[in-house]
Amino acid sequence: MTTRYDTPEMAALWNEDAKFRSWLLVEKTVAAVQAEIGIIPKTAARAIQRASFKIKEIDEFERITNHDVIAFTRSVAKSAAAAGKYVHYGLTSYDVVDTALSLRCASALEILQTALGGLRIETARLALEHKHTPMMGRTHGVHAEPITFGLKCLSWFEETERNIGRLAAAASEMRHGKISGVVGAYTQLGPDVEARVLSRLNLKPEPVSTQVIPRDRHAAMLNTLALVATGMERIATEIRNLQRTEVGELGEPFAKGQRGSSAMPHKKNPIICERITSLARLIRAYAQVGLENICLWHERDLSNSANERVIIPESFTLTHYMIRKLTGVLSGLVVRPDRMLANLESSGQTFLSQGVMLELVRAGMDKDRAYKLVQELAFTCQTQGGSLPELCAANPEISKLLDRRARSRAFDLKRLLRNVDAVYRRVGLTRRSKTR
Known part of the structure; x- marks a missing residue:
């Protein structure tokens, strides 16, 4: 797995230290609730609140146990000294792992919502600036009837709005945890413990869990990321097509000192938009794996575990990277109204x-x-x-x-475009409302 497309926010959320810190948060919250109810001594809970872990130590324990959660709890228990026997008391691994994963996914979805808000602003700006910039509309790649470039950008804006809503819905759906034990039947700790723990973590109890949170939630989340990525690919593909030499209506920003080709000095290639297309394909493939993970055996198996260590962090990281890159492209997008008009008139009206x-x-x-x-x-x-x-x-x-x-x-071009304002009014986009 490459770090080429990492962003600081996602790297901070999905590294090993962050994972173990989220596990420790769940363990400490469970211990605190158990002490309040009288399941473990309060002195033990206080000691667990001071407990920590060492990644090097976890790695050493895992080489022996071949079990990452046991290795983690051993490291935490060691730091808690005599109270260590109450670490992970009555829990199964995925009470901790899945609950902590929900916390991180919800945080990652919030990061994406904020980032996508920046992309929305750029699509709104372009839609407003070019509301009345005429260009040729194309169907099947062939000249059809005129539109305005602003109307095209308004379509991007509206899809971005929908995707922000989808991310919010995914965050709500992922805000579920479980402290229900090895088969979801609360054989050791009751629903009252779960309710208290999850309330403090700002999560809701999974209504019916097994040993894990049902994977349809994760699949829906991954497919939401695929929709976001594909929406960005649609914009990127349009820019690529309109940057063709024979079209020449749009262009990616091209920085001073940038080179387009190792062999051809004249080249200005839409490399960022091509990269967005490439990464969108990968995110869609990861979403397919998420769908495969729904069908676990009985109350759970491990067939989802290995791939989720890749597909969930990478889907978030790549989506965030794509949002940032596409926002930058739109911010510096080269728009050529003269070429748009020339192409419009090139087919003899x-x-x-x-x-x-x-x-x-x-x-x-x-x-x-x-x-x-x-x-x-x-x-x-x-x-x-x-x-x-x-x-x-x-x-x-x-x-x-x-x-x-x-x-x-x-033969009146303006008449063909007379209803553009009506579409803008329907969307509700004005210079005052562009950031909503």
């Missing part, structure tokens, strides 16, 4: 075809005849040059049916 057809139908022409007639003229533009308005004006059949006012209406 054939994008007006639907409007012309509808005006002909309104004037009394059969729709199929109108379609064929306008199609012939549009194809002539594409093969022989000229513009659709010119060819329509020169066509006797059209001139007979459409007066100057009707032709003006059909």
